Amino acid sequence: MTNTSTLFTVTPGGALKGRIRVPGDKSISHRSIMLGSLAEGITEVEGFLEGEDSLATLEAFRAMGVSIERPGPGRVIIHGVGLKGLRDPTMPVNLGNSGTSMRLLAGLMAGQTFDVEMVGDESLSRRPMRRVTSPLAQMGATISTSPEGFPPLRIKGGCRLKGIHYDMPVASAQVKSALLLAGLYAQGRTCVTEPAPTRDHTERMLTGFGYTVSREGSTVCVEGGGSLKGGHVDVPADISSAAFFLVGASIAPNSDLYLEHVGINPTRIGVINILRQMGANIELLNEKEVGGEPVADLRVRYSPLKGIRIPEEQVPLAIDEFPALFVAAACAEGQTVLSGAAELRVKESDRIQTMADGLAILGVESSPRDDGIVITGGQIGAGRVNSHGDHRIAMAFTMAALRANEVIVLEDCANVRTSFPDFVPLANRAGMVISEHVVGR
């Protein structure tokens, strides 16, 4: 833990207006570096998220000998080395706060000829890794974790992997992706069956890079031994970052906000489905497909919200958006009930508890449960809320200030840089008044 804390001081009230483009999709940015590095030839990426998480992935591949240029904002040029071209990084690879980097790389590293150690920050060092290391062990990988199943991960090189059929016990795109990436190096077919649909960016991008991926119902398979061909990746704006503005504009009277070029992959649009069910006014305009991913401009206008029971099948499709959705629920009339979302307890923070604690400080009643929460809408009060180093908690409570009656101060917000480095200036441009300071703890 550092001995400074980044504070956001947010002026209450206001409305969100104008046109903005939030930064590139984090999941797609990670995958563009991974597949671009393993491809043959050059891959050019535009719209890349220059946040700490995706940059951690970029630096990891540089450390493994891949030449990666950054010619301008959001632009990355990767000189692919082929599936067998990575080199021993010789030092532990530090993935900071990024669970996606660590879990997807666990799969990829299991297929290399050299040993690798992967480490992370304090939050990542408490996140469960057995969900990837145990199916990878079934494929023949040798990976050690801490006794609790946490990082650091030590992955042995030179293991011969064989394809398996894995029935995922939790709906996780990170687990599915880790196994498919290991499957590129395995003998035979690797198949993963998901209990509910999860984001499919890995499958789409593998296909875009010329690798055959087959899908039958809820099972997706790859055959080892193929190759990837470099190309062009256009990263759409991240719907998970747009989510804060979708909620902000929905709860703040007089708002009318236009969000440009947002990824609307059907496995990611739970936030739109849930907000619409609560009464939000969100329009999808200029829908098109860019590089294998659906994209649209989103227009969102203020609309009074009502509490709902969130359909469980929407949970994996909105898994990162619950901090923002809890703020929508806090501003809605009546109760919102969430269940089937135990995964929220093992994200960058325990998002059920962190949100419940923050809402209580702001005078909003909620009752956390093991796998969800019940939130009763009401007036947002003032207070000082700890984000616990969780980027999405910090940004969600920033939006709550649009309906607060006094200033909200948010502590421990530095990790907003992991996914949304220009959040404060962009939110201010859209009409908020947020000031950011660094103080001693």
Ligand code: S3P
């Ligand atoms: C991600 C998958 C999700 C999500 C994370 C990004 C990905 O995690 O929460 O932010 O890029 O594959 P899980 O697979 O753990 O649900």
